[in-house]
Amino acid sequence: MIIKILGSGCPNCQKLEANAKKAVEELGLKDIQVEHIYDINKIVEMGIAFTPAIAFDEEIKAAGRIPGVEEIKTWLTNQK
């Protein structure tokens, strides 16, 4: 699975990316990649209006806010 961070590169998206990386690291999940998508056209193609957004593969988990490390960890544990 790939965690996608969607946002045009403003401080909010950077923070979300950092949170996601930290969550993955703290759970010790080595096979999960975190990818940051900056391209607005790709973001819109996924059907997202509010950035920053986070998606697991194609499934949008949150948009328009910055979920904390704990919240992302819960999603990751439920995913398994």
Add this chain to the structure above:
Amino acid sequence: MKNKRLIFGIALIFLILAILVGYEWHGAFAKSELIKQGIYPKEPFPILPGTPWWQIPFLTLLSYLEKAWFCLGMAFLIAGAVQTFIPKESIIKHLGRRNPKAYLIAAFGGPLLSVCSCSIIPLFAAIKKRGAGLGPAITFLLAAPAINPAAIILTFSLLSWKFVVGRIVLALSAAIITGLLIDRIWGKEDSKEISTLKVEYQEKPLLILADLIEWLKNVWDFIKKILPLVLLGIFIIGIVKIFLTSEVISKYLGQGFWQIALASIMGVVMYTPTLVEIPFVKELLGFGMGTGPALAFLLTGPALSLPSMLGVSKVIKWKIVLNYALIMWIVGIIGGLIFAYFLPHILLI
């Protein structure tokens, strides 16, 4: 009851607004009473002919802080409340397919949606490609920064309620007219790829304590993001002030058609950080800028800038970007002329 959280948020916003209006009017009333008695309130940080030039930027900054701290604080509280309690998803959802309603929602909802300049462009792209289409997207793009709640409050406090009315009415009309025209000209070739947005809106329950904490957190985020730019902007205005003279300003920016046209294009090209346009216009009014050029600048300044046009050009063609900038420039001139007709003079105290 449905939407308890939204109602709580709206009540909170109105409460803050009432406090602010009460405070401002009380201050203005006290001041006019003093003037009636022949006592003119002293400027705490006066800039006199003998003031050393290097002190001017600092005195300007201090003078604004002294005048605007209360109103700025309230503005941040309201901006945070809008962010926390107004469900953005439901506004986007009502932006249906191309119809007249979409333009109105884009114009009125835009100010409630825009929270951070970097999220405007993705939102613009989303409205264009997956929602209401090109016209309403342009309307949103132009209306959102021009009449956000904080800017309206600061306009009220530093300029006057007349500028508030002029700004809201003319900025909304300008955004809608530009959107409609652009859709007329470019909409056809652009409409093939519209699909729908995946916007899900879940109503959140009202948890007063948690919500209030979230609100204050959002307020703090706004302060961190916006206040440094505002302070820097005012400081730069103070530097510019050293070189300005009343002759130059009243010649190039006094009342008149060409002056309005110049102010309007200044607004199109210049990058003005949000809220800074207001002290900027206030200073220029003091140097003899006309009301028409002032409003023209307030119309185009926040709505357009080269950086924002660069961002938008990633989503739509350069030709369309230049086209809406041109239309907005002309609409800015018309707006300035209308405002100058209704309010030829203003005295700011």
